[in-house]
Amino acid sequence: MMDNRDLLRIENVDKHFGGVHAVAGFSAQVGPGQTVGLIGPNGSGKTTVFNLVTGIIPVDDGSVRFLGTDITSWKPHAIVRAGVGRTFQNIRLFHGLDVIDNVKAALCGGESYGFAAALLRTPRARRVERQLTEKARDLLEQVDMLHLAEERPQNLPYGLQRRLEMARALATSPRLLLLDEPAAGLNPSEVVAIVDLICRVRDRVGLAIFLIEHHMDVVMPICDEVYVLNMGRTIAHGTPREVQNDPAVLRAYLGE
Amino acid sequence: MSYYMDLATLVGIQVIAVVGVFAISGLTGLMSLGQGGFMAIGAYTAVLTNMRLGVPWPLAILLGMVAVCIVSPIVGYPSLRLRRDFFAIATFGFGEAVTALGRMFTQVTGGTMGLAGIPRFTNVWIVLFAVGATIFMTANLKNSRLGRNSLAIRSDELSAEAAGIDVFGHKMKVFVYGASLAGLAGGLQAFFIHYMDPMIFNVWTSVEQVVLVYFGGINSLTGCVVSTLLLSALPEAFRFARLWRVVIYSVFVVVILNLRPQGLLGDYELSLASIRGALSNCCRSRRKRYTESTGLE
Numbered sequence: 001m002m003d004n005r006d007l008l009r010i011e012n013v014d015k016h017f018g019g020v021h022a023v024a025g026f027s028a029q030v031g032p033g034q035t036v037g038l039i040g041p042n043g044s045g046k047t048t049v050f051n052l053v054t055g056i057i058p059v060d061d062g063s064v065r066f067l068g069t070d071i072t073s074w075k076p077h078a079i080v081r082a083g084v085g086r087t088f089q090n091i092r093l094f095h096g097l098d099v100i101d102n103v104k105a106a107l108c109g110g111e112s113y114g115f116a117a118a119l120l121r122t123p124r125a126r127r128v129e130r131q132l133t134e135k136a137r138d139l140l141e142q143v144d145m146l147h148l149a150e151e152r153p154q155n156l157p158y159g160l161q162r163r164l165e166m167a168r169a170l171a172t173s174p175r176l177l178l179l180d181e182p183a184a185g186l187n188p189s190e191v192v193a194i195v196d197l198i199c200r201v202r203d204r205v206g207l208a209i210f211l212i213e214h215h216m217d218v219v220m221p222i223c224d225e226v227y228v229l230n231m232g233r234t235i236a237h238g239t240p241r242e243v244q245n246d247p248a249v250l251r252a253y254l255g256e
Numbered sequence: 257m258s259y260y261m262d263l264a265t266l267v268g269i270q271v272i273a274v275v276g277v278f279a280i281s282g283l284t285g286l287m288s289l290g291q292g293g294f295m296a297i298g299a300y301t302a303v304l305t306n307m308r309l310g311v312p313w314p315l316a317i318l319l320g321m322v323a324v325c326i327v328s329p330i331v332g333y334p335s336l337r338l339r340r341d342f343f344a345i346a347t348f349g350f351g352e353a354v355t356a357l358g359r360m361f362t363q364v365t366g367g368t369m370g371l372a373g374i375p376r377f378t379n380v381w382i383v384l385f386a387v388g389a390t391i392f393m394t395a396n397l398k399n400s401r402l403g404r405n406s407l408a409i410r411s412d413e414l415s416a417e418a419a420g421i422d423v424f425g426h427k428m429k430v431f432v433y434g435a436s437l438a439g440l441a442g443g444l445q446a447f448f449i450h451y452m453d454p455m456i457f458n459v460w461t462s463v464e465q466v467v468l469v470y471f472g473g474i475n476s477l478t479g480c481v482v483s484t485l486l487l488s489a490l491p492e493a494f495r496f497a498r499l500w501r502v503v504i505y506s507v508f509v510v511v512i513l514n515l516r517p518q519g520l521l522g523d524y525e526l527s528l529a530s531i532r533g534a535l536s537n538c539c540r541s542r543r544k545r546y547t548e549s550t551g552l553e
Contacts, residue, residue: 056414076417085418092415096407096475104401105408106419115429118400119393125400132401172420 006068007032007208008084008176013052013062015045015232022048024232025062028210030176035202035209037219037240040229041252046212047089049229050178053210054086055079066176081108085174087165089181089212093153099164100149103136106171110135136171143167143197159190163197170201177201179211183218191215198222216244228252261380267488268383269445270465272390274484275477276437277465279394282474283403284430285410286340290331290347291438292461293354294324296454298439299446300358300365303374306447313377317443324439325432332431336424351459358454370453378448386444390437395477395525397433406430471512473519478526483519 008030015023023045030036038046051057053064055076063072071079080086094102110131117125140146143163148156153164162182169177182198183191195218202209202222213219219226219240226243228236230252236243243249273295280288298320306316335346358365365371397403405426408416416423446452468487472479487505494504512520524530 054418056417075422076414077420077422080418080420088415088418092412092418094408094411094415096411097404101404101407105404105416105421108420113401115402115433118402119396119433121396121400129401168419 006065007034008053008210009065010049010053011063011065013049013064014060015048015052015057016060021232023052026229026232026234027062028227028234028237030208030210032175032208033202033206034225035211035223037223037226038210038212038229039214039219039226039243040235044229044252045232046229047180048232050086050180050210050212053079053178054084080172080174083173083175084178085169085172085176086178087162087169087180087182089184091158091161091165093161093165093168095152095154097153098149099145099151099153099156100133100136100140102153102164103139103167103171104132106168107132107135108172139167139171142170142201159186159193162186162190162194166194166197166201174207176208176210179209179213181212181214183213183215191218194218195222220244263489263492265378265380265383265448266445267485268380268387269378269441269448270468270488271387271481271484272383272444273438273441273461274465274468274480275390275394276434276441277469278434278474278477278480279397279406279430279437280434281466282469282477282480283398283406283410284427285406285474286336286427286431287344287466288347288431288434289344289459289462289466290350290354291435291465292457292459293347293351294328294435294438295442295445295461296354296358296457297327298324298442299452299457300442301439302443303371303446303452304364307371307374313375313447317440317447320443321436321439324436328432328435329428331435332428336427336431348459348462351457351462355454355458365454368453368455370451372451374446374450374452376448376450378444383444386440390440391477391481398477402426402429467509471509471520473521473523475523476519476521476525478524479519479521482521 006029010026010028013023013026026049028036038049040046048057052059055071055074059072063070065071066082066084071082094105097105111128113122113125113128137146137149140149143166145160145163145167148160153161156164166182179198182194186194198209199222201207223240226238226240227234228243228249235248235252236246273291277288277291280286301323302316302320305311305319306313311319331347331350335343338346359367405416405421408419408421409423409426413423442457468483469480471487472481472483487508490508491505494500
């Protein structure tokens with residue numbers, strides 16, 4: 001029943017906020033290893049789609065399937081543990097924790113230990129802690145931030161905060177990563193660096209990526225497919241090149 | 257001497273309760289105003305099983321903690337889903353409800369007349385042992401995966417969910433842990449002061465414990481222990497100024513919270529490493545002074 005296109009399958013998802021039809025019958029698929037873009041003017045419902053997929057807001061109608069399993073009404077943390085990681089448009093790091101603990105807090109999978117073991121600091125708890133530190137250092141290395149492990153995230157420049165959020169999302173060992181405007185607020189050289197980073201992690205672990213982005217210089221080179229939303233409706237779908245010349249898309253962005 | 261022993265016992269009992277509040281309010285950022293209610297449940301369960309059913313006192317205190325572990329999830333299940341400010345109100349209501357129920361069930365609790373003639377089992381050594389165990393476990397908790405999750409939840413709940421943390425489940429565990437420490441403190445106190453009525457564990461008990469945690473610094477377990485030692489002893493030190501005790505205490509708290517919003521000790525934790533660090537700093541500066549004044553290495 002699961003064909004190659006079915007890593008994430010969103011079917012006719014609907015969401016109303018009061019009188020606003022924020023998302024109207026949105027459908028999309030992301031296959032393994034694929035990079036899919038979601039673009040559209042401000043307020044077109046892109047982030048709402050992400051919030052629906054990750055369970056942060058409940059779906060009114062329609063379904064979200066991940067690896068063939070219906071995850072529509074799952075709790076957000078359960079969806080994350082199933083393999084859907086995400087980052088936020090407005091960076092949301094843990095300010096109370098230093099950089100490495102931001103990553104450690106998100107490490108899922110592998111061995112763990114319970115409340116009683118934590119209270120008594122059993123040998124098992126100590127061993128697992130050491131493993132978590134190892135893994136977290138590995139991930140920080142991947143985003144070239146190992147030397148900043150002891151810093152507080154709020155003291156880092158914006159570009160590094162974006163990288164750290166990426167490392168934290170990767171710590172949840174996702175099969176699919178949802179990136180909400182990973183290049184927002186970055187300067188041109190930082191944009192190049194983040195595109196490079198996205199490509200690197202994608203190719204290393206065969207990650208699938210679903211991303212919201214305004215920067216066309218991010219979307220064009222890395223996306224296999226693009227969905228264009230306007231007023232909660234899909235107005236175009238295709239390769240980046242097809243979509244770029246679509247009259248409906250130009251109308252939505254530039255007006256009549 | 258015995259006055260100081262008694263004071264030390266009562267302060268120690270308070271430390272246990274405050275460390276429980278540290279886990280809930282300090283680490284996890286949940287303002288629980290129902291800790292007095294859990295102390296009452298622990299205390300009444302311990303005293304009643306001991307006096308009416310003849311359960312030996314250590315087991316009775318343990319039963320008090322078990323009772324708290326049964327009641328606290330029932331309180332937490334609806335209230336931990338609420339926004340943080342509503343959680344504070346809900347737990348406040350719970351504390352008041354426990355007091356009201358205690359006054360209503362006169363046959364069981366003695367109502368407002370209280371229960372007199374409770375045997376004394378608690379002494380300073382037992383309390384010191386309990387304090388040590390409590391601090392040991394809570395320090396471990398803070399430095400574990402669960403302490404990290406607590407801080408993550410306090411920083412940003414939505415983001416914690418996105419990091420795969422079961423926010424509700426985690427809050428529940430910490431809430432039950434902190435409540436059971438309140439139950440332990442209640443049981444120890446009941447077997448110490450001979451007398452108990454439902455008004456002993458009122459909302460001010462809960463509020464004071466939260467104040468002590470904020471006073472010491474919500475990130476510092478050391479801070480909340482120090483602030484309890486300091487502020488519980490302070491009213492005793494000012495006993496000669498009876499009427500002004502509360503005023504002095506309040507001024508002290510207001511001054512600290514205004515001048516040092518991160519609390520008395522901020523992020524500082526007492527540990528072997530931090531002592532070693534302070535010592536080596538001290539030696540270094542002394543050596544530097546020596547080098548400067550003599551020109552010799």
